Amino acid sequence: MPFHYRTLPVTAFQQNCSVVWCDRTRKAAVIDPGGNLPRLLAFVEEEGLALEQIWLTHAHIDHAGGAGQLARERGLPIVGPHPADQFWIDGLPQQSRMFGFPAAEAFTPTRWLHDGDTVTVGECTLHVRHCPGHTPGHVVFFEPESRRAFVGDVLFAGSIGRTDFPQGNFDQLIASITQRLWPMGDDVVFIPGHGPESSFGEERRSNPYVHGT
Template identity: 55%
Template sequence: MTETAVQPPMKVAIIPVTPLEQNCTLVWCTRTMKAAFIDAGGDPERLKAAIAKAGVTIEKLLVTHGHIDHCGVTGILAKDLGVPIEGPHEADRFWISRLEDDGKRWGIPGEPFEPNRWLQDGDKVTIGELELDVIHCPGHTPGHIVFHHAPSRFAIVGDVLFQGSIGRTDFPMGNHQDLIDSITQKLWPLGSDVTFVPGHGPTSTFGRERQTNSYVSDYVLG
């Protein structure tokens, strides 16, 4: 008799969207098949195809920060699917208010929106029976947040941290020291074994970045 494989509580699929290849992440609860998109930045038809492929029901849209490639079509998709928006931190209201103008500049559809719930450090968000921690990580933008699922040792970090790099801080309201502090004081304590999905590029672990990242490794920062 063969053993039945234990189903993990959470599954994810990464769908690159927009010409900037932003990692929109579809996260779902395997017990309920309820799901959320994190950072629905563009290509809504591609995102709807991902819903059908996974066989899930979207119950909300989550946002890490207000840049166009991360949330340009979030408001449009929320209305289309009839679901609420949660996030980012209200300090990114500035960025969300200019989505239409930024969309024209970058050639990406953009529409300002008002989230149903702004998120703060220490908040929780649910997806089906999953509960994710909200961690405020300013620097790339003032209202940037990270979503962390502790039981899965997994985080979605937006543009705070990448494999081998960190988020840009030369945009309006960016702050390099705030970003370094967010990474070292908010992310590293979560554990070196945490796998993360960045806003662009391949996944990595916090431990790997602490060893090899030329911006925030333990060696570089001393």
């Protein structure tokens, strides 16, 4: 199986940034580089990877705070999130001051993502689903061969994403989980934006927010 990933928690919020790559080509993308860029780049170098893209699930500071700088310094395209998160991108400098993060750069994504799109790294293709609720422009990335989904802050082991931020919507979040994530299959292992991995089946059985859905 050519698809590989390594999750590296970054920032004071311990956000799960994932480096994903194709083992045949060694081409790589980084999902949600919220910060700690030297650590991320050191891993890429140690593994002998060619970092070619930045993919964003959404534009909260702990997920997107380092994207503008990384794109500028390395000449990388920023792919995602959905256009509905533009206002969060525009507010990144203010978010960084509010939460005590290093100064974050606003940016315009090279490519916006929509439900049903795909992204490709080397010989690996991931499917994109638009999953609003935590933010209006949140997307997730699903690699069907490895049965892995990178879900940002939509779903966690034992919990779900917050919906009390601007343009958050609880009903929309539950619909995203039940209508966009569950159909991928109970066997899918997901990498959340924070905390440990779990499976969709486990969360359907035991997560109090979505139990039995």
